[in-house]
Amino acid sequence: MSFFRSLLQRWNRLYRRSSIQMILSASFTAVAVVGMVFLGLTLFFRFSSTTNTQMAENSQRVLAQVNLNLDNYLRSMMRVSDTAYYRVIKDLDLEQDDLSRDLELLYESNRDSLVSIAVFSSDGRLIASTPLAGLKNSVSPQWEPWFLTAMEKIENLHFSTPHVQNLFADPDYRYRWVVSLSRQVELTRSGSIEGGVLLVDMSFGGIEQICKDVNLSASGGYLYLIDGDGEIIYHPRQQLIYAGLQSENNLTAAGYRDGSHQESFQGRNRQVTVKTVGYTGWKLVGVVPMDNMWDNYGQLLLFFLFVVLFSIFLLVFVNLRLSEWITAPVKRLDQAVKELEAGQQEVDLDVGGPHEVEHLSHSIRSMVSTMRHLMDDIIEQEEQKRRSELDVLQSQINPHFLYNTLDSVVWMTENGRTQDAVVMLTSLARFFRISLSRGNSIISIADELDHARHYLTIQKMRYKNKFSAVITADPCVETLYTLKLIVQPILENAIYHGMAYADGDGEIQIRAFREGGDVFIEVSDNGPGMPEELVARLLDTGAPSVSGAKGSGIGFRNVHRRIQLAFGASYGLTILSEPDAGTTVRIHLPALDEEAARHYRKEGEQ
């Protein structure tokens, strides 16, 4: 069980690691190969079965033909016997006539098939014989099997098993294998009937002529002939069997019924076809070795194997190409998505391919487009948020100052200081005109310094000239541009925290200068200064507001944040202050000419 689980896990890992193309290709190939092998095996087994059937039918057909020929031959031998009996022996009286001459004529007319013809009396005496006339001294025909069988079953003709003819004295010492055809005969002697035996010895030649050269199959099939007991009458390798160098399954074959049988003999499978030869009870046995048949089909099998291998190769190649073609759009889409993931902006998502992939790529394209719009919206929203924040910060300046200034104007008017009130109101008007600047957030440094100057004018009047202020600027600086209303909050802090308690000796210096691409506006006072901790907390947006008599440092932070929102984190305020040593606030800005200021103005308006 764990083995199968492990196998499944391994399969899953392999599946996950494989590409779609490989999975498609392997699947196509596997299915095709399985189908091909299944079809091939089906055809092969069908072919095999048909071949076996055809082979059996062929063997039966050949055996039927051989059987016909053999039957004709044996019947011709029986006719010889009949002729000898009914035309010769029955017509003659042994006392008066000699059988030999007629038997000799009969022998001569069939000498190719016969070895001898002989007539014996019932006690085994030789009455007549041809071609040899004398019996051997040592033989006793009456005890020979063919004689005993003939005398025992008098109605029948009897075929013996093959044996060496040993009856007649041959001056040439020839010993020949024969099959004896014997029958009981009635002999006439002096008119009376007595029993006897007619013997016709057939030579092997006739049987061999019929059985040899029979081609049962191209795979080494052969045919042999046995009697009813399985004794071999003819076999193409008979002498090898007699010499003990080869063996045959003849005794088993004697028990087979007519038809085709499968047998295993000496470790080899054979198809055996049996046909009984009519009268004699002999059996023709056709043998076709199945192993040899498969040997002959070896070439066919190899060819089949070649075709299968070639087909598999073609399948693999075609499937690789096909799956590559099918998966190409998916791969292109995958590559495009990877490029998107890498942050590439211009990605071609038009990968083509079938409907599903097309739809998928279209969806991804649409999704990317939506995502980008959403991102743009978010950026826009962020920008708007920043601008809003900027506006809010900017708008936080005005109310305090306005109320206080108007209070001062009211007070001066009530006290008859009309001229001062006019001056204050004029400065206030100028102050607000610059503050508005037609809605521009970027103004020239000259205007910004002018704005500071009016502010100082108003504050000096309010604070009864407790302090003096000097504004200086490098000539080239005033033509540059800056975020508006950034100096006034610094001045406000300097006045509230540095000059409020001065006694006419307070000094505020404003200096604008340029260093390379940067512009610096320094606001210095000779006020009481601040401890280091307070300086650190003033610009820390995360720190709580600084509590004091007036203000909480919000003005510093607003200006600092506005500058950083507009120009980046590298710009903003720097505060240099020591207790009793005054305070210098340095405003760091980029040096913006008119063109750059226009750009910032546009960006801000967006």
Added chain:
Amino acid sequence: MKRKILLQLVVPLLSLCVLFLLLAFDPGQAHADEAPLEVSILHRESDSTLWSAARQGMEQAAADMGVELRFLAPSVSNQAEEQENLLSREVAGGTDAIVLVPSDQSLLAESVAAASTQTVVITMETEMADSGAAAFVGVDNAALGEALGQAVLNGVYVDGTVLLLNSVPGSNGISARLEAAAQVLEGAGRTVRIGSPSKALGLSEALPSILAADPPDAIIAFEADALELAAAAIQGMNPRPLLYGMGATDTIAAHLEQGIITAIAAQNEFAAGYLAVDAAVRAVRREAGQDTAPLAYTLVRKETMYHPDHQKLLFPVTR
């Protein structure tokens, strides 16, 4: 991309082409069509009828194994010098194997040793493994001699004389049979006399005088030719000595049936011939099974000669 195509298409395609060529040109069939082996058969007998059954066995083996046979015999039987010449000639001719029935193993030892270095030599009747022969096909000569000696003991009284025909002078399988038989007979108290042909007279000429000088009670001939000669020689004798011997020709069978020969030891000559060629082919092809066990022999008497098994032994089916 090129390498991928090479791997995917060209290499498998080439492999399949090679396979197809192998199938098309059928190397197995080419092996089957190779030139047949040439095997020379070098007998010691000039009369080929004496070994016709063995020859049929050889021809059957040749047909089965795809071998061409060349039968050679000396002009005069048992001439070692002539056999030596024939042996050298066949070796020079490049024959693949030689089946030799040596007439004298001592005289032929050097020639066989020389031949064995260039071709395969198989011996019949006389074992010459010491001289380099690859295999021996034949009966156990000593055992056969003992068996014949034992057979004679039944028919010859103690002190009776037994003539042993040394028909093939020299050192060979026949002499080994003779020695074994003599040992058995002498051990059993029979007088053993050796009858040999002289240089001037062959056995057929010498035998009447040998028999007339001192008629033996029994004769043993250790090969077919001598047995046929002895049977012919004793036909007119009275009393006729018992005759035993080795061989299975039709003439010998007829003499056995007539009672002239008392008993024979017979080997299956067809099997001997077949196995000799088979051993030669195996040796040439370096296949296993070259060594052949000693062939069986059977003692056959007149009474048993038509036993079915003996019929098959004595009378080959030679249609």
